[in-house]
C-alpha cells in the first residue's frame with residue numbers, strides 16, 4: 001500500500017527585532033514561510049503550495065502577519081528610560097534590556113545605569129536562571145518560575161543566603 005499525503009513545513013525566512021503589538025515592546029522575532037508539501041511514506045517530497053508567512057514573537061509566541069515588520073522599532077539606545085521601563089514592565093529581564101542597549105551601541109556602564117534607574121529598587125531575581133525582573137513582573141520569562149512571595153523582600157528558596165534581588169545587578 002502506498003501511503004501519501006501532505007503536511008506543512010515552516011522555513012525560517014528572517015529574524016531580528018520588531019515591535020510586538022501583543023507585548024507592546026521591542027522583541028525578537030522569527031519570520032516563517034509555511035509551505036504545503038506532498039509526502040510519500042511521510043517524507044516530504046516537493047512543495048505543493050505556499051500557505052503563507054507569519055512573524056512570531058519569541059517571548060509571547062503570538063503570530064502576526066508580516067506587515068507587522070513594516071514599522072521598524074526606533075533604535076533601542078535612543079529610546080530613553082521611559083521605554084526601557086516599559087520594556088521591563090512587559091517582562092523583559094534586566095540583563096536582556098542591558099544587552100539590547102549594548103548591542104545598540106551604548107557602553108556597558110551607561111547601559112547598566114540606564115537599566116537600573118529605569119528598574120528602580122523593587123526587583124527580584126529568578127532562583128533558577130538568575131535573571132532579574134522588576135516587581136511588576138509576576139514570573140520569569142525564561143523558565144516561567146514565579147517571583148518569590150513578597151518579591152524583593154523575600155529570601156530565595158535555596159542557595160546561599162542572598163537577597164532575592166541579588167544577581168549580577170547588585
Ligand SMILES: [Zn+2]
Pocket residue numbers: 020021022023024027057058059060061062
Ligand atoms: Zn510578544
Ligand SMILES: [Zn+2]
Pocket residue numbers: 126127128129130131140141142143144145
Ligand atoms: Zn527563570
